[in-house]
């Protein structure tokens with residue numbers, strides 16, 4: 001959200017414009033901030049606007065040595081081949097002087113050097129090896145100031161950046177201000193620029209911490225943070241009509257749903273599938289606001305807050321039931337937070353499986369309620385890392401059948417597309433092994449082909465036709481179809497289509513293979529209904 005200020009009139013013929021927001025309002029319903037609006041009508045799955053790169057970005061400390069600091073190609077981290085868009089053999093090597101940033105090519109290094117690294121490299125050299133590592137937001141702040149000091153940021157960008165709120169008063173309230181001011185004090189000594197005093201730097205640092213978006217790969221892996229004055233002006237909603245997509249350094253704003261001309265554009269800053277109170281807590285603590293989006297206005301009455309209860313209309317949810325739901329949710333979120341700090345799949349897998357079993361046996365958790373669903377995502381990643389491919393496959397099939405359509409009803413929602421792609425590549429891998437999934441009649445090759453075609457159809461909308469991800473899916477689809485044609489020779493089309501139907505049914509059946517707990521499975525036969533209420 002940007003602070004209110006006089007803005008130059010922008011023609012609405014442009015794809016978007018910045019104006020007073022309808023959601024950033026004070027208690028008297030007066031607008032207190034700006035938002036980004038559609039300058040024309042957009043369909044679903046369209047690009048609203050794109051930038052060659054964000055104004056500034058900063059990699060996670062762990063990503064520094066395996067990611068290009070210019071084009072953001074992440075060279076490591078793929079275990080399942082979902083990142084086919086990264087050219088084989090891509091390596092990064094470090095800047096010999098500061099030893100902080102790594103680049104995938106001489107061209108990338110040169111580009112970054114001229115964009116401003118030449119003015120900061122020396123300073124970073126003196127900070128090399130410092131422990132604890134310098135926060136990424138602080139590095140982004142320094143880069144912005146250094147580049148502006150050398151007139152490498154345009155007046156327009158600079159003005160728009162400075163209009164973003166710094167939230168210094170909020171940081172004072174939550175106790176983080178002291179640290180911000182200390183960092184700013186240290187930084188102010190390195191600037192001879194008269195405008196960059198301690199308070200100005202503290203405000204800029206606060207602005208970057210509280211407005212940064214996540215820097216991602218096309219498969220949504222988080223790499224760090226980015227700040228762009230336009231994109232950071234897009235407000236949040238828990239039922240957004242748009243989202244940010246990246247392709248290397250290129251960053252675009254795309255529509256999730258059709259947007260009428262002059263309607264405000266929203267993205268989501270958080271995981272919108274979480275229950276109401278979790279969303280509000282996160283938005284309040286990280287972005288300092290209470291969300292009043294259309295979804296939040298419905299409070300705890302929506303799917304995210306549903307529990308399963310017996311369908312019998314006379315069944316009354318007791319205070320005790322509510323209490324056990326609340327504590328179960330708290331426990332499950334605790335497990336979810338805990339596993340974020342555990343790396344060894346051998347340790348993590350049993351922890352997740354136990355949590356899934358508890359959710360399952362409690363009988364009031366719908367399979368798509370968070371973090372029950374998010375725990376399964378983690379389980380899949382760890383099973384893949386452990387090489388337990390058939391187990392991972394059963395979980396993917398369950399997610400594909402029961403969870404993705406519920407959580408992401410828009411078929412080209414980027415999360416849904418990327419998770420379906422993960423499943424596709426797993427199917428392709430299993431098809432290449434001798435036993436597949438070890439069940440007669442299941443033809444993983446055909447299932448993989450069916451999935452790759454589905455992913456390709458939606459990738460045009462989720463990522464756009466030019467995105468490296470879409471092009472890699474297209475190449476894979478062509479390769480698989482070519483192989484299949486070779487195998488089939490002149491096979492009958494009708495026979496082929498019938499076989500595909502059979503495999504589609506098989507895929508749906510496989511969605512029921514994975515069980516979160518066998519013990520009380522018999523109780524499943526009770527008829528349950530989903531009902532929302534606050535706990």
Ligand SMILES: [Zn+2]
Pocket residue numbers: 068069070071072073103104105108
């Ligand atoms: Zn590069």
Ligand SMILES: [Zn+2]
Pocket residue numbers: 095096097098099100101117121122124
């Ligand atoms: Zn350097």
Ligand SMILES: [Zn+2]
Pocket residue numbers: 237238239279291292293294295296
């Ligand atoms: Zn909301």
